[in-house]
Amino acid sequence: MGHGTVLEGLSDALLSAADAAGLGVGVTEIVGDQVHNVFLSDRAVAILGWSREQLATRNALDNVAPEARAELLAHLGKAEQDVDGRTFETVVVRADGARVPISSSISQIELGGRKVTVSFFYDVSEREQALRALAESEARFRTLVEAANDAVVMTRRGSISYANEAAERCLGYGKGELLGLDWSRILPPEELAAMGQRITEMIREGTVLPPREYRGRRANGEEVVIEIASRVLMDRGEPLVLGFGRDLTERRRLEAQIAHADRLTALGTMAAGVAHEINNPLAYLSLSAEALDEQIREAPLPAADRASLLELLDRVREGADRVAAIVRDMRLFTRGEDDVQPKPVDVCAIVEAAVRLVGHDLRGRARLVRTLEPAWALGTPGRLEQVVVNLLVNAAQALRPDAVEPEIHVRVRQTAEGVVVEVEDDGVGIPAATLPRVFDPFFTTKAPGVGTGLGLSVCHSLVHQMGGTIGLSSTEGKGTIARVVLRAASAPASASVRAAPRERSRGLRVLVVDDEHLIGSSITALLEDDHAVTFALGGERGLAHALDGDFDVILCDLTMPVVSGMDLHSRVREARPELAARFVFMTGGATTERARQFLAEVENPTLEKPFRAATLEQVLASVNQRV
Numbered sequence: 098m099g100h101g102t103v104l105e106g107l108s109d110a111l112l113s114a115a116d117a118a119g120l121g122v123g124v125t126e127i128v129g130d131q132v133h134n135v136f137l138s139d140r141a142v143a144i145l146g147w148s149r150e151q152l153a154t155r156n157a158l159d160n161v162a163p164e165a166r167a168e169l170l171a172h173l174g175k176a177e178q179d180v181d182g183r184t185f186e187t188v189v190v191r192a193d194g195a196r197v198p199i200s201s202s203i204s205q206i207e208l209g210g211r212k213v214t215v216s217f218f219y220d221v222s223e224r225e226q227a228l229r230a231l232a233e234s235e236a237r238f239r240t241l242v243e244a245a246n247d248a249v250v251m252t253r254r255g256s257i258s259y260a261n262e263a264a265e266r267c268l269g270y271g272k273g274e275l276l277g278l279d280w281s282r283i284l285p286p287e288e289l290a291a292m293g294q295r296i297t298e299m300i301r302e303g304t305v306l307p308p309r310e311y312r313g314r315r316a317n318g319e320e321v322v323i324e325i326a327s328r329v330l331m332d333r334g335e336p337l338v339l340g341f342g343r344d345l346t347e348r349r350r351l352e353a354q355i356a357h358a359d360r361l362t363a364l365g366t367m368a369a370g371v372a373h374e375i376n377n378p379l380a381y382l383s384l385s386a387e388a389l390d391e392q393i394r395e396a397p398l399p400a401a402d403r404a405s406l407l408e409l410l411d412r413v414r415e416g417a418d419r420v421a422a423i424v425r426d427m428r429l430f431t432r433g434e435d436d437v438q439p440k441p442v443d444v445c446a447i448v449e450a451a452v453r454l455v456g457h458d459l460r461g462r463a464r465l466v467r468t469l470e471p472a473w474a475l476g477t478p479g480r481l482e483q484v485v486v487n488l489l490v491n492a493a494q495a496l497r498p499d500a501v502e503p504e505i506h507v508r509v510r511q512t513a514e515g516v517v518v519e520v521e522d523d524g525v526g527i528p529a530a531t532l533p534r535v536f537d538p539f540f541t542t543k544a545p546g547v548g549t550g551l552g553l554s555v556c557h558s559l560v561h562q563m564g565g566t567i568g569l570s571s572t573e574g575k576g577t578i579a580r581v582v583l584r585a586a587s588a589p590a591s592a593s594v595r596a597a598p599r600e601r602s603r604g605l606r607v608l609v610v611d612d613e614h615l616i617g618s619s620i621t622a623l624l625e626d627d628h629a630v631t632f633a634l635g636g637e638r639g640l641a642h643a644l645d646g647d648f649d650v651i652l653c654d655l656t657m658p659v660v661s662g663m664d665l666h667s668r669v670r671e672a673r674p675e676l677a678a679r680f681v682f683m684t685g686g687a688t689t690e691r692a693r694q695f696l697a698e699v700e701n702p703t704l705e706k707p708f709r710a711a712t713l714e715q716v717l718a719s720v721n722q723r724v
């Protein structure tokens with residue numbers, strides 16, 4: 098089959114060019130059901146993978162994979178009819194059994210008076226392998242992107258053209274629901290404007306900007322915080338924005354809760370310090386009022402004037418007592434209690450203390466109705482008070498703004514279950530679907546900035562620590578009842594009851610040590626008629642007097658600069674151990690762990706400021722009898 102005898106119309110130059118281009122050239126003739134190879138170029142022989150002699154004698158259809166033969170015949174028929182569609186792909190089978198995909202273009206021509214089919218074909222194995230590799234790479238990439246924990250979103254012309262599953266979860270949409278969605282459905286105008294400015298800058302400058310946080314809305318309206326890092330790619334002549342997003346909503350919420358808890362801790366520390374500072378002036382105010390009371394009663398005044406002055410003095414004492422009660426409640430609420438074992442507590446007294454703490458918030462918002470039956474329960478005062486305070490605050494926050502004469506009911510009663518404390522409001526109520534979650538940490542139904550989601554969780558923990566139970570029942574639109582049940586206890590025989598007043602001790606040698614001059618002066622004024630009183634201003638002077646003098650009782654402030662009451666006691670115990678038992682410590686509040694530990698370890702009496710003259714006399718008498 099030489100070129101000159103069969104393909105006189107085809108030049109050697111054309112065949113050489115085809116070979117160089119990787120194109121195989123073949124000429125076939127159809128005779129009945131046989132397709133004979135009239136001519137095959139060297140490149141064609143190499144592609145088909147048989148010897149030239151074998152190809153000359155074989156039916157050309159036998160070189161084609163069986164499943165592709167019918168399609169090949171169809172294309173040959175089209176070539177005979179000279180219609181379009183003569184370029185196609187098929188698969189040939191080499192002598193070694195290898196299957197080779199080829200792309201072929203065929204034409205019907207006349208050569209030497211014979212109708213033959215001319216084929217130009219080339220091996221597309223490498224292309225097919227590249228396409229398969231590309232498809233596999235795209236599949237791996239898609240799998241990687243779909244499995245990513247971070248959101249991946251592509252945006253074209255302001256709408257989302259691709260979003261992975263993490264993006265759908267982050268924004269609260271179902272499968273495929275983000276496609277075609279405009280970002281204005283997710284971001285508020287100010288955030289959308291910021292995003293647009295950043296994209297414009299990246300396109301103009303060709304730079305990549307650091308990630309930015311955006312605040313938007315999920316599909317259900319909940320706020321979402323997303324940190325997005327963007328890249329701008331050019332695709333078909335227009336920008337395509339590839340965004341990688343990380344959901345920071347829970348992290349920012351947790352950080353806010355931690356910051357809030359830190360502020361509460363700082364507030365508790367500050368409140369304890371403020372309580373201590375208030376108690377000192379309260380102490381000399383209270384003691385001075387009692388001293389003034391005695392002077393008024395002994396002064397030669399008309400009865401009417403004496404009664405009027407005593408009435409005014411009663412008002413002063415009533416105000417001082419009220420301040421003292423508020424400070425005492427605040428200290429109890431903010432300090433950690435060392436004694437965590439439940440003990441008998443007066444539940445009604447705890448409720449009254451809680452009401453005093455939140456009374457200002459409740460006043461003007463609702464009418465507080467109290468139904469308190471005397472009851473003692475096992476608990477810890479500070480923790481129970483914290484529970485009641487939280488429940489009262491929750492009740493106040495649940496009231497409808499447009500409510501007419503809203504009420505909050507507080508009840509204490511003893512039942513077969515134990516001691517029951519209820520706080521009921523007629524507010525908005527809690528949806529039935531969310532009621533089971535109200536005790537979960539950080540869960541809240543309140544508006545942002547109103548609730549932390551920790552109050553009921555803390556209540557649940559505190560109540561269970563006291564061996565009790567807590568539950569909520571609620572009807573949406575009608576209100577909520579919070580119900581705490583504690584184990585009942587018997588009132589201790591000495592509960593809030595002091596021994597009958599004793600006769601005043603007389604002739605005691607008393608050392609008063611305090612860094613507040615007014616407190617020392619007030620105590621001195623009260624005692625100096627019956628006792629020999631020495632006042633030392635500050636711990637250093639008190640130490641000098643204690644080491645050199647002989648005293649029956651040492652009234653010593655616990656917290657003083659330079660030499661504290663604890664330091665003074667320790668040094669006196671070393672130098673004069675017989676005086677150690679004669680100390681009586683006075684404190685406006687043990688604000689440090691060292692002070693609390695010290696008071697827990699020593700057996701000496703402690704006077705909580707402010708205290709009454711009668712209490713002071715009782716302590717002096719008890720110390721005198723003990724030593």
